[in-house]
Amino acid sequence: MAEEFPFGALLRQFRSAADLTLEQLARASGVSDRAISDMERGVSRGPRVRTVEAIADGLALAGDDRVALLAAARDGRGAAGTPTASGLPPPRRVDDFTGRTAELAQVAEWLGGATAGTPSPVVMISGAPGVGKTSFAVRAALLHGPEEQLFLDLRGLDAEPLTPVAVLHRLIRAISPELRVVPRDTDEAAALWHTLIQGRPRVLVLDNAISESQVRRALPPRGPATVLITSRRTLGGLEGVRRLRLDPLPEDDAVALLAAIVEQGTAAPEASLRRIAELCVNVPLALRIAGNRLVSRPGWTVDDLIARLGAEERRIDALTAGDLQIRAAFTLSYQQLSAEARRLFRRLALVPGSSTGVELASVLAEEPVPVTEEALDELVDLSLLEQRADGRLAFHDLLRLYAEGELSREEAAADRAAAGRRRDDWLLDTAVAAGRCFEPGHGLTAAKAATVVEITSSDEADAWLRAEAENWLPALHQAATEGEDQRVIDVAESLHWYSDSWPMWPHWTEVFGLSTRAAERLADDRLRAEHLGYLAWVQIVCLNKPEEGLEYAREALDSAVRSGDRRQIGWAAYYVGWALSLQERWPEVIEYASRAEDDLRAADDREGVPNSLILRGLGLHGAGRFDEAIPVFERAIVRLTDPATAPPEYIAKFAEVTARAFLADLEIDLKRWPAALARCSDGIAAVERSGEASVRMIAALSRRALVHAHLGDAAAAQADLASLRALQEKAGEAATVTGRIAERVAEVERLAARHR
Structure with a gap:
């Protein structure tokens, strides 16, 4: 039977009789489908005994059939004999190779100029499965020049990759087929290879490497030979090599x-x-x-x-x-992973967003962070996961879908659901802890209760909330879907104070929309008023939609009145007045600001009272009642600076800067230039005390420069403009001069030109 059917044909006959695909036989035997395909096509005619036995086990062969397959393989090994002087030619060129122009140019630069007196250039090409490493290496070798190309597939992902000495043997036979004896010792074979390749212009492509040791002894010490290595692994232990990672195509x-x-x-x-x-x-x-x-x-x-x-x-x-x-x-790489890395890879499919931090990966893996970091390193090294420039980890959609499939195949539904609950619990608990870092009366002590990640500063809290927003927001949606209304409320309330630090995030509408609907389901008018107020803030501040903000604010006021909670009534009235101020409906602004002040004062709300005073002063200013507005702003400053009535320090300082800016604007509008100068100087001092960002200092300097110009002090005006421009240059795009500030600067320049 072995004589009638060569090994490859016999193997294909047995696989067809067993009704197995290449992939199914690969899974049953532990031998890669690529290796089995090579055997069936006659590319590999003499596989090792252990490999054939594993395939026979996968086919469930017994008796004469098993003996026949083993005999055919033995005969194939005899026929294969010693490798011939094939020269190890590259595989067939892919004519429709597309793109990679910059990468090819980079490799050409690295390989160029190799001479006998210089170290042999080596380029290590890595990347995810399917990204085209082999095709790229072949194209790069062909473009390098007329030198002979040697292409050797190292079978790195097969059950039995080429050993280092086998690699050397094949290379030696390729360039010196006349040699009858090749040393079996690795060191002796390496020495012979280095001697033979010395001075020969060759481009050596070592494809599909599995480890540093597999290729290290094959690297020529000196040019003009050059080397291209491809691997799914990064082979970080190789020294003195250039590295190129291939990503998906543009x-x-x-x-x-x-x-x-x-x-x-x-x-x-x-x-x-x-x-x-x-x-x-x-x-x-x-x-x-x-x-x-x-x-x-x-x-x-x-x-x-x-x-x-x-x-x-x-x-x-x-x-x-x-x-x-x-x-x-993908399976070829997946099978190379340790058990811990395989489990982590599967569970990363449960990450809701496009990327994850180490801590969330640790929660999914149910392993300590150090153990998880090792597994992540393994995934990154095998190109199944990419570490972005910001340190976060991600894989593309096809790998995510593959991971989802392996997760469903290897883990029970109950285990998958439990992992999802742990993920959401951790994300939402940590979001609450991080958000409370910004809330008066809580701060860092609350954040330290979070598991896995310890938040020790507001900067760390801010960084976590921003980085994991793509994950904790879906977790919040899931909690809402499952009817966890109080949990949704708790998360949103903890983030209310933080939202002032990140007002331009486009998803606050979702956060506070979820919490508003949760409050409605709980039939709690006080909570509904509070969270409708947050929604009004989103529309007014984040989206610049005062009309929509006014609708939410009026709804909040109705709910607050039903609840009888004066604090909520005051804040809802404040939001109504704020929305009206953006529509310049000044009499109504004054009305609602006054109502807000009365209710917030009755509730002894230290933040609310000065803010309502500032809003009322703004309304009086807008209505042209300048002299009435000034004492209102002054009362607000007294509330903000008196320890007996002041809100938390960072709120007080921010509000004081705002009130003093309005006072300066009032004096400027009244053209009372000496008084305006005093107000501007007070405002600049307040900005300095607050440690505010440069944008508010730029605004304050533009006011004072304008006042100096009107007072005829051109030198002082130019000095303020110089300070303004220095701050602007330091802050960059974030401090671009626009609007009122640009108008003031232009007016200062006009006045200066008039006096010249």
Whole structure:
């Protein structure tokens, strides 16, 4: 039987009889599907005994069939004999290779100028599965020059990768086929290889390396030989090498590659190709599979393929064309991981957002942070996870879908649900702790209760809330979906004070919208008034939509009145007045500000009273009642600076700067220049005491420069403008001069020109 059927054909016959795909046999035997495919196609005619036995076990062969398969493999090893002088030619060139222009130029620069007197240039090319490392290396080798290329697949992800001495043997036989004996000792073989390659202009491509030791002895000590290594691993232990990581293609290059594949098979609109590229996350292997599927199925339209790829639960399986499988490419890497790293990889599919920090990964893995860091390093090293410049970790959508599939296959539904609950509990508990760092009366002591991550400053709290917003916000949505109304309220209330520090985040509408609806379900008018007030703040401050803000504020006032809570009544009236001030409805602003002051004073709200006074002063100013506005702002400053009535210090300082700025504007509008100068100087001193950002100091300096100019003190005006510009240059784009400030600066310049 072994004589009638060569090993590859016999193996294919047994696999077909067992009704197994290459992937299924790979899983059953532990031998990669790529290795099995090479055996069946005759590329590998003499596999090792242990490999064949593992395949026989996977096929459940016994008796004569098992003996026949082992005998055919033994005969194949005899026929294969010693490697011939094939020269180890590169694989067939891919004519539709697309993009990578900058990367190819970089490699050409690194390889250029190699001479016998210089160290041999070595470029280490790494990247995720399917990103096109081999094709890139072959293209780079061909572009390097007329030198002979030696291409050796190191079988790094096979069950039995080439050993270091086997690598050396194949290289030696490739350039010196006349040698009858090659040393079996690794050191002796390395010495012989280095002697043989010395002075020869060769481009050596060592493809699919698994470890540093596999390639280290094969690296020529001196040029003119050059080396390109590809690996899914980073091989960080290799010294003296240039490193290049390949990422998915840019969108335009991905579309161009698709177009090149399908151009002879079907006409495809560019918009459709862009959608396919997006679903393939611009990964070259996925793009090639998608293009091949479209070309090989004449009855399919582009929309048919998009529909198949658009179903997330089917996308990985849909990316299969013959023996090209995106799943198989991912599985080869997944099988290389330790048990801890495999579990973490699977559970990272439960991260709601596009990235994660180490702490959330630790919660999902149920391991201490140091253990989790080791597993993450393993994933990054094998290119199954990318560490971004900001330190956070992410993988693209195809790897996420693969991880989801492995999670469903290997872990019970109850375990997956429990991991999701732990994730959400930790995210929301930590969000509450971080948010309370900004709340008067709480501060850092509350944050230290958070598990896994310890927050010791408001800066750390701010950094965590921003970095993990893409994860804690979905957790908040999930809590709302599951009817955890009080939990939603608690999270939103803890973040209320923090929201002042990040007003431009576009998702505060979601946060306070969820909490408002939770308060409605709890039928609590006081809570509803409070959270409607937060929504009004979002519309007024974050979105600059005073009309919508006014609607929420009026709803808040109605709920507050029903609750009878004077503090909430006062704040709701304040929000109504604030929204009205943006519409310049000054008489109504004065009315609601006065109402707010009365109720907040009755509730002894230290923050609310001075803010309502400032709002009332603004209304009087807007109504042209300048002399009435001045004492109102002065009363606000007294409340803010008297320890018996002052709110928390950072609130008091911020509000004092605001009140003094309005006082200066009043005196300027009244053209009382000496009084205005005094007010401006007081305002600048208040900004200095507050430690406020440079934007408020720039505004204060622009006022004083204008007053100096009107008083005829051009030198003082120019000095303030010089200080203003220095602050602006230091702060950069955040301190761009616009609006009122720009108008003041322009007026100062006009006045200065008039006096020259």
